[in-house]
Amino acid sequence: xxxxxxxxxxxxxxxxxxxxxxxxxxxxxxxxxxSCICGxxxxxxRGLQPMNGPMHMGHExxxxxxxxxxxxxxVKPGQFVVGSFVISCGTCVNCLNGWPSSCVNREFMxxxxxxFARVPNADGTLVATAELPPxxxxxxxxxxxxxxxxxxxxxxxxxxxxxxxxxVVGDGxxxxxxxxxxxxxxxxKIIAMSRHKARQELALEYGATHxxxxxxxxxxxxxxxxxxxxxxxxxxxxxxxxxxxxxAINAARPGGSIGFVGVPHGVSLDxxxxxxxxxxxxxxxxxxxxxxxxxxxxxxxxxxxxxxxxDLEVDLPDVARGYKAMDERKAIKTLIRMG
Amino acid sequence: xxxxxxxxxxxxxxxxxxxxxxxxxxxxxxxxxxSCICGxxxxxxRGLQPMNGPMHMGHExxxxxxxxxxxxxxVKPGQFVVGSFVISCGTCVNCLNGWPSSCVNREFMxxxxxxFARVPNADGTLVATAELPPxxxxxxxxxxxxxxxxxxxxxxxxxxxxxxxxxVVGDGxxxxxxxxxxxxxxxxKIIAMSRHKARQELALEYGATHxxxxxxxxxxxxxxxxxxxxxxxxxxxxxxxxxxxxxAINAARPGGSIGFVGVPHGVSLDxxxxxxxxxxxxxxxxxxxxxxxxxxxxxxxxxxxxxxxxDLEVDLPDVARGYKAMDERKAIKTLIRMG
Numbered sequence: 009x010x011x012x013x014x015x016x017x018x019x020x021x022x023x024x025x026x027x028x029x030x031x032x033x034x035x036x037x038x039x040x041x042x043s044c045i046c047g048x049x050x051x052x053x054r055g056l057q058p059m060n061g062p063m064h065m066g067h068e069x070x071x072x073x074x075x076x077x078x079x080x081x082x083v084k085p086g087q088f089v090v091g092s093f094v095i096s097c098g099t100c101v102n103c104l105n106g107w108p109s110s111c112v113n114r115e116f117m118x119x120x121x122x123x124f125a126r127v128p129n130a131d132g133t134l135v136a137t138a139e140l141p142p143x144x145x146x147x148x149x150x151x152x153x154x155x156x157x158x159x160x161x162x163x164x165x166x167x168x169x170x171x172x173x174x175x176v177v178g179d180g181x182x183x184x185x186x187x188x189x190x191x192x193x194x195x196x197k198i199i200a201m202s203r204h205k206a207r208q209e210l211a212l213e214y215g216a217t218h219x220x221x222x223x224x225x226x227x228x229x230x231x232x233x234x235x236x237x238x239x240x241x242x243x244x245x246x247x248x249x250x251x252x253x254x255x256a257i258n259a260a261r262p263g264g265s266i267g268f269v270g271v272p273h274g275v276s277l278d279x280x281x282x283x284x285x286x287x288x289x290x291x292x293x294x295x296x297x298x299x300x301x302x303x304x305x306x307x308x309x310x311x312x313x314x315x316x317x318x319d320l321e322v323d324l325p326d327v328a329r330g331y332k333a334m335d336e337r338k339a340i341k342t343l344i345r346m347g
Numbered sequence: 348x349x350x351x352x353x354x355x356x357x358x359x360x361x362x363x364x365x366x367x368x369x370x371x372x373x374x375x376x377x378x379x380x381x382s383c384i385c386g387x388x389x390x391x392x393r394g395l396q397p398m399n400g401p402m403h404m405g406h407e408x409x410x411x412x413x414x415x416x417x418x419x420x421x422v423k424p425g426q427f428v429v430g431s432f433v434i435s436c437g438t439c440v441n442c443l444n445g446w447p448s449s450c451v452n453r454e455f456m457x458x459x460x461x462x463f464a465r466v467p468n469a470d471g472t473l474v475a476t477a478e479l480p481p482x483x484x485x486x487x488x489x490x491x492x493x494x495x496x497x498x499x500x501x502x503x504x505x506x507x508x509x510x511x512x513x514x515v516v517g518d519g520x521x522x523x524x525x526x527x528x529x530x531x532x533x534x535x536k537i538i539a540m541s542r543h544k545a546r547q548e549l550a551l552e553y554g555a556t557h558x559x560x561x562x563x564x565x566x567x568x569x570x571x572x573x574x575x576x577x578x579x580x581x582x583x584x585x586x587x588x589x590x591x592x593x594x595a596i597n598a599a600r601p602g603g604s605i606g607f608v609g610v611p612h613g614v615s616l617d618x619x620x621x622x623x624x625x626x627x628x629x630x631x632x633x634x635x636x637x638x639x640x641x642x643x644x645x646x647x648x649x650x651x652x653x654x655x656x657x658d659l660e661v662d663l664p665d666v667a668r669g670y671k672a673m674d675e676r677k678a679i680k681t682l683i684r685m686g
Binding site for chain 1: 440441444445446448449451575576577587589592600601602607610611612613614615616617618619621622623624625626627628629630631632
């Protein structure tokens with residue numbers, strides 16, 4: 009089959025590779041209904057993350073099971089499934105505590121930008137729908153695999169409550185999903201920090217009540233002006249840079265919470281600054297598997313439409329165009345059609 | 348009057364100073380029943396904190412009101428009061444949110460190691476008892492001013508729950524109060540990290556179920572062995588060094604919480620480490636004023652005995668001996684008698 013392989017900075021190709029096979033009794037093979045490009049795929053694409061040889065890209069996926077290993081019990085061939093970008097066993101103490109993204113047997117999904125993919129620990133990772141979903145819901149179901157879950161976790165970690173005020177730092181796909189999540193959790197005031205018209209519009213559609221275009225200290229000053237001078241109850245940090253993290257910390261009120269989901273690159277936090285800030289901090293890879301059953305309910309009942317975050321579709325052989333558009337911020341998020 | 352003044356590293360004296368006076372209509376003057384030396388007083392005493400001239404020491408206090416400014420409404424001369432080490436207005440949005448320790452008009456108490464002290468913003472800072480308390484409860488009431496509140500906040504920020512497991516890093520007075528707090532909050536397993544016999548004994552008396560004498564990686568390994576291999580639900584960091592902070596982070600389970608109350612000195616945290624740790628982090632000066640009414644109830648009803656943390660008493664003229672004993676870890680905490 010042909011699959012997406014990153015060979016070096018900016019060098020993304022659709023290469024001929026071997027079809028995935030069952031390697032362990034706990035594996036499943038799925039035929040992907042669609043795949044997509046993640047903001048985090050841009051770190052190695054931009055040369056900002058070390059690579060050990062060519063990388064098989066793609067960790068967001070949904071599709072139909074074609075084969076399962078002998079030990080797999082909860083999914084079977086023919087079922088439509090969505091899985092987390094974090095492979096989890098479902099049985100360790102961290103999984104049982106609700107933290108599958110810190111599973112003691114954790115692996116990160118790879119090779120998902122391809123027609124077929126191998127999913128290890130299928131029982132602990134995949135959730136099947138009762139029947140095959142309508143075609144138009146595929147983008148939203150695909151979003152549940154990572155981007156929706158990551159934005160949701162940002163809001164969850166930032167402890168968004170009914171009636172509270174939430175600030176979203178970052179207007180990428182994750183930030184927009186954070187807006188959607190804050191709205192679903194009942195935030196009364198949702199302030200999206202964005203200077204891009206198309207993203208502002210989608211943020212407003214997803215539930216943002218205010219847009220702040222300023223960044224850094226100016227952005228923080230605007231947030232303080234909108235939040236009684238002390239900052240927001242909840243701040244969702246969806247970027248991963250030092251500037252974004254400090255913006256997030258400074259935009260929260262004392263006793264407020266910051267959920268940070270942008271993988272930090274070059275971020276360092278001074279202990280005494282954190283101490284006197286007196287704000288809750290929680291980050292990490294999203295525990296998507298914990299959220300998935302609720303996500304499927306909300307998507308299948310058309311209560312939420314996270315799939316709208318995809319504003320570009322490319323066919324798999326044309327995947328390089330999708331990366332380029334996201335790298336240049338011409339697309340929010342690219343869906344890859346398997347054809 | 349004579350009061351405690353730090354002139355430089357290790358140079359603590361009982362000097363003749365002016366009596367405190369009402370300076371603002373919101374001030375109160377109190378005659379201290381007792382005062383004490385805080386672990387944080389040792390930072391400047393040891394030369395580890397910059398000083399701008401001689402420092403009037405002491406921020407833990409309780410006593411009888413002798414005079415109030417014209418605007419003070421909630422306390423009056425003759426009443427016994429306990430106040431927070433953080434002066435707070437009680438009316439700003441942070442105070443109303445339950446975060447008096449981040450009051451927008453915040454000041455830190457000083458000059459409390461003396462027979463009389465001026466307390467600014469008396470209405471927002473002091474809590475009066477219904478009647479004069481029995482003499483033997485003075486040490487516990489004094490502890491409520493900071494050390495009990497700080498240990499309590501460590502447990503609160505670390506989200507100790509009934510039935511959970513809590514680890515306490517640091518066997519100073521604050522750590523011991525953290526043990527007391529975790530016990531009151533219902534922790535089923537309380538692991539005190541200590542290598543000092545007297546402190547271990549007091550930790551056990553306050554409710555510790557396990558003592559771990561190892562530190563650093565060895566200490567963390569012991570904690571993991573006691574907590575199903577993944578770490579504790581809650582960790583109370585009561586030291587403030589890089590080693591203690593990393594020990595605390597590594598001793599918590601994913602999804603668990605670290606409450607850090609040792610003022611960080613030279614602590615720096617890597618963003619990506621924090622991200623993948625996936626643990627809640629909350630620190631800061633304790634919101635003692637929020638807790639004070641409950642503390643007074645628990646102390647006056649003799650439900651808790653935080654005053655037992657004082658294992659040395661000195662008369663005010665002899666205050667230097669109290670500092671020396673704490674600096675050399677020969678005393679856990681020194682009470683200063685006003686005579």
